[in-house]
Each structure stands twice: as structure tokens, then as C-alpha cells.
Amino acid sequence: MYVAVKGGEKAIKNAHTLFAAKRRGNENVPGLRLDQITEQLSFAVDRVMGEGSLYDPELAAMAIRQAQGDLIEAIFLIRAYRTTLPRFGYAEPIETGKMAIERRISATFKDLPGGQVLGPTFDYSHRLINFDFDPEAAPESPPSSDEDIDLNAEVPRVSDILGKSGMIEPDHQFDEGHETGDLTRTPIDFPTDRDVRLQNLARGDEGFLLALGYSTQRGYARSHPFAGEIRFGEVELEFFAEELGFAVPIGTMEVTECQMINQFKGSAKAPPAFTRGYGLVFGQAERKAMSMALVDRSLRWKELGEEFSAPAQDQEFVLSHSDNIQATGFVEHLKLPHYVDFQAELDLIRTMRKEFDAQQNKDGDDDAPKMEAAQ
Amino acid sequence: MTMSQQTIAQGFTDLTHQSQQSFKAIMDAMAQPGKIYDAPHKLSDAGALNPVAAMVALTLCDAETLIYLDDTLNTTETRQFLAFHTGAATTSDPQKAQFAFLSSAEALEGDHKFNMGKHEYPDQSTTVIVAVNDLVNQAGATLSGPGIETSRAFASSSLNQKFWQQAEANNAEYPLGIDHIFVTETQLAALPRSTKINLDPAQGE
């Protein structure tokens, strides 16, 4: 059943057809395959999975292709799909201490158990465009290690190492009976606890968190951070099966974890010790994980008895504006027709102009400059 | 399938549309306090719940809500019916319940037993579903307020003076308060906290 209406209907249909043609571009150029995206644009895929908060590389690739590389648009596609999926339950917490490490660096200790593993990274590369880059050429095969490496060895987290000596605050503990929040099922009620804050940051826009994290470094609520550890690799995912009575592995996923260590001189509420900021993101996303950790730490000002002075500490401000799907929707809604409100404002401005002119005329010495005269 | 599950009565046969129709009746009832609606669906053999109370439960309750049942309704059959069709857990703490199913209005007499909500969050209150024998738009209480053009006469032989006093006290706490849904075997009507209650219209004349 459908009722035909004027103009708008046809315009929308035509616009979408035009857009589909533009998406494809020159048809002589081969169309993008999903595996090309998952294999060769992995950072884009990881960002879409992280901020889309759905771990599925192929789906993320599909979204990136459909969105013509507009990552926020791709994240939007993923979010809108994610919300339709039934929930079977919550996975067990992942154990990043048992991660199959691909990369692990610490800026705080020259050497440490598990070692520094530089792994695959942009770091220390010179940002020179490679004009001779041949996309078909096989890359040089990575060197194999001379040393015997025990791949199954657990690599303890730097925070755990420091924790043994009591130099760093312990892992965050919630009160007994605290149920982990989920902002996709319950709207945030300010002020909110760290679990919901971290969920919000993990889904938050990389650029927004980057800017906020950066602002803390420049003195807006400075938190004296050290990159205690950044690790990236594969972790196992487990699900507690009621009928079996124990957790079963259901797959693996790649994550990036960042533990910032922040100097803390102590306050009335807490003794001097190193404190933590935490970041955890799907895939390899170090910039995001580090930014997240900086912002997480600055949001903890109240709990640690610090002074409030900057935007990055303001949880209502940060958490209400971190979601790029909400932000892009509301910013872009300004494209929608606003004829009615504009008419109302036009009417008001006309009235006020009339009143202003009348007032000017009343005050009206001849030497008072009139607007028209001045022009 | 266990023996007990076999005895659980059927819920909605068309979940999507029947729950929409049921919701529409409940919404209209809440929006027009005291107006009596025929229930679009009646679910029989729902433990000790009457068929319309069962319709309300399946329309509004799920794993995200906690249900309170009074002693008469709190039977194994009722709990099984609710657990199977809604996934909602029951609680014995009336303050924690989002929905309370009552076999009579007696449980409401006296002090505010159920959750009235908070001033910041008046929505965090209990909705009570009360089984009654009948619903009539005749002399009894005279209702006025949002949803009522001028006033509406409303009564039930199951609602005594004590109940109405409680309901007045409930309205006096507005915007805090509980919202009532009255259910007979076939009909429903609602009395939200916003409704003003005049108990003795004769006196005013």
C-alpha cells in the first residue's frame, strides 16, 4: 500500500541511484573485494569494529566498501546492524595477561619479563610516500627469530609487576553486588561508574578522545602519564555455558590494551602511588587505546581527590559527546528542512528590526547615523 | 520437556500483533483514567492470574523487569507461567518490583508499600495490576485530571473506602506514586498517580 506524494519521493530515489553509480566509480577499474579490505586496510577495519562495537572483520569491510571509505558512515552501518542482533549472554572477561603477543612495548622499563616486542608498527618508519610502491609485489619475508621463544609463555602485565611492590594502585574494585553496566541497554545516569565510562570511551570517536587526551598532556588537567605498557595480540574468548556449568572457548579476537601509569603525589583520599589509566580496543588501535587511557585517568579526578579544572575531567561533557554516531547525526541534521523554525525567527527579526528603526527615528537627531545612510 | 512445562498454558499465539493490541488497550486506559476497555486478549489458565492480568504481564514484563505477586497469586503455576512466557523473575520485596500483581486491592491499603519512585526519577515506581470483580462508570469515585475532559465516575465493588483513601494519598504525593491497572476477567481500566479523586460527589451537591 502506498500513497504517492509530490517531489520529495522521486528526488530521494534519484539521489540514491546517482549515489550508487558514484560509489562504483569507473567500471573499468575492478570492484573492491572484501578480502582486499580486510587484508590490506586492516586499520580501517579495526577502527570500524571498535567504534561500531561489533567484532566482525568481514562485516566491517562490507560496511567500509558500502560507505565508500567514510569510516564514520561505516561505523554507523555496523551499529545499526548490531542493535538488531539477539543477545545470548555476556562473555567471560578476557585475560589479556594470557594474550598471544604480537607487539608489546613498555616506556617505563628498559627490559622486563616477556621482553620488549616491537612487532608490526608504523613507529620509527619515515613518513615518505613510496612512489615506487608495487601493490602486487611480494613483501620481504619477515625474519625469523634466532632465539628460542616460548610462544605459550605468559607475559605479565607491567601493572602486575609494579603491583607486587605496592608502587601502583591495585586493579579497580567495585562494591560487592555491583552489576557491570551496559549503556546500550540502560541510558547513562550521571555521575556514572568507571565500567560504563570505559564502555563509552571504547566506543568513542578516536579523534575526539585523541584531542581530549592531548589536552591533558598540554596542561588541561595534567596527569603525568607514562606508557606503562601497550600490548597487541590475540586473546581467547570464553562463554559460560549454563548447561555445562563451565566456560567454553568460543573463538579468539585481537585487541590492543594500554596501561598508562600516572604519577600521583597523593591526596587526602589516597596515598602517593602510581595510578592507572586504562584503554582497551578491538584490533590494532594504539592511538585510540592510549587516548582512551589518558581520558579514563583524567575522569577519575574525584575518586582520587584531585582538583577539577578541565574538559577532559568532566564526565558529562566527555561521555555525552564521545559518540561519533550521535554527533554526526545531530550535526548533519542541520541539513534537514527547518523552514518552519526559520520562518518563526524571520518573523521575530523583522519585528525587532522595525522596533529598532522606530526607536532610532524617535531618538532621531539628524546627526544620528542611519543604517542606510551609512552604507 | 518436563512434566511441569507441559502444563503451562499458552501465551500469545501471535506475539507481535497480539502484544501490540494489548499494549494499545493498556496505553489508552492509562491515557484516559477510569475509562473501561474490553481486553483484546484473554489468556486463561495463567496460574492464579486472571486472564486479563496475564495479558498485561505478557505485554509489559520480560527479563528486564521484576515482578511481585501477592500471597494468593504467588503459586508455582503462576511463577512458571510468568517465567516461561516473559523470562521475568519474581521478588518478594515490593519496593524492588516494577510490576506487582495483586489478587485484591487489600495489599494497597495503608502505608505506601510499593515503590513510589524518586523525585529525580518518578518513573522508577511500581505499576500495580489489581484483579477486581467488576468495573463501572457509575457513582463511586469522581476522577479528574490529565486524560479526563471534565470528570469521570468510576467504581468497582472490589474497591472499598480504604483503597480509595490510599489512592488519594497516592495522588497527594504526585509526581511520585504508583500507577494502577484494574483487571476483571474481561476488561481493564487504569488509575495513574496523576488522577485526582473526589470520593463523595454527593457531598459536593
Next chain:
Amino acid sequence: MSLDQLTNEAPAYNFAYLDEQTKRMIRRAILKGIAVPGYQVPFAAREMPMPYGWGTGGVQVTASVLGESDILKVIDQGADDTTNAVSIRNFFAKTANVELTTHTSEATVIQTRHRIPEEELQEHQTLVYQVPIPEPLRFLEPRETETRKMHALSEYGLIHVKLYEDIATHGHIATTYAYPVMVEGRYVMDPSPTPKFDNPKMHKSKALQLFGAGREKRIYALPPHTDVVSLDFEDHPFTIQEWPDTQCAMCGAEGVYFDEVILDDAGNNMFVCSDSDYCETRQSEGHLGPLNADYKERMQ
């Protein structure tokens, strides 16, 4: 719910898109909104397949109340053929397959952005508003923690001060749309960005009015016959927009809300009804405005 139920349902998307669990959650919020008129009920708004700010709140509310036998009308800026109204109507055509209409009087559910139809709504009708910022105090106090307290304490001095400052500076209240209202003497409410011209239509409306703000995750409601009073002062009573000596160029209507249409770059303009159904109905009844093609014919 059994696994079979979760996986064996045939259609790709549920009736009206939302899953039943989400609808239940929204329906519970709607009931609370009706029980406490004007109070903003938090709800766990879902991500929708259209952007936040483009009507996701209204769409979720409509999807939760809509039934098979409903007749749906969608308007934006008063008109059925505005692009976003078309898009939302298409969404429900695709996902709910309900009967659609452009006629206000035929509709049982009307979703709107920025306008209330000119024709008086009736008791069997539900008007669903799309709301961008549900908090009437937001532009005076950006913090939710603060505005929530103000509503709890019914402490509305701030908004009166703001309106009075307008009067002091400009001689009158400089708010022309989203003009705040007091509901049943208890809650100050944002009527959504409708022009203040429409505010009086909310007062004691026969229709149920539901408001959905998806991005801000709030639902609120006005049951029929609810007191809705625009804030004002004794010496500066509330007034609505007026277009003296103006009639609709197409249907000749007066005293309605107008769209201004620019005709050329020499400053010529015309005014037409913002409510497209109202205008078309009048034309079909033989009312013609001066720029209507049929008007000239009739004059000859």
C-alpha cells in the same frame, strides 16, 4: 524465550523493525510518560538505521505503538512530501506495511517534526513528535545532573529569568519556537521545535501526544485533555505568530502558519500554508488563493 523462537522467525526484520523486547522497553517508558505528563522518562534508545537527530526517537515511539490496522501519516515542516517525511514514511511502508495517508483526518497515528496539523485532532488519534533536545532547560544549564534536580524540585526560576531578560533587552520574549510550556502546573516541558504558533493546540488536545528523543534517550507524553500552558508574565502575556493581511497564495487560508516562498531576487515573495494537507483539502473544496492557477481561470 526458546532458541527456536529466536532463530526460526522467518522475516528478516520484525513488524515495524524493532524487536519485541525493545518495543516492550519503549512501551513501559510510554506508560510512565503518560502517568507523569511532561516528565522525561529515560529509555534505552536503540541505534536505528537512520541518523540520530533525524527522527530516531519519533520512529521508535511510532514503531512501538503502531498496529496492523493503523493508518499512518508522516509530516515534516507540516508537509507530507518533505524529504525526511518521505524517508520515514517509506521506512514504515517497508517494515510495517500499514496503510498510509496524507489526510490528517484519516490518520490514526501521525508522526511529526516541527508542526502540529491545523485540523483539530481527535480522541482516536495519536500524535508522535520527533524531539532533538527534550530538556527545556538545556540551553540555560547544560548539565543533566543540574536540570534533573531543577525538575525534581520544580525549581523553574532560571527559565523565567531568561524569558524576562528577553523582555528587558528586546521588549518582548525572543523565543519563537520550542517555546517552553508548563504541564499540569508541575513540569516545564519542551514542546519540540514547533513554532509557538502551535503551542495552544497542545492544550487540552483530544489526541494523545507522545514525544520521542532518540539521541538524548528520553520519552515524554501528554494524555488527552492535559493542561499545557505557555510560560509568560502578567504584563507580557504569551502571544502567537500572526501574519496580518496575509492569505495563502494557493488556498486563500488566513490565520494559519505560513511558509514564505521567495519568488525572485527582487524581494517578491508569497505565503502558502505550511500544512500541505490542510491546503490541498481547502483547494479541493474550492478555496483558491490569488496565485493559484485555477484562481486566474475563475476570475476570467
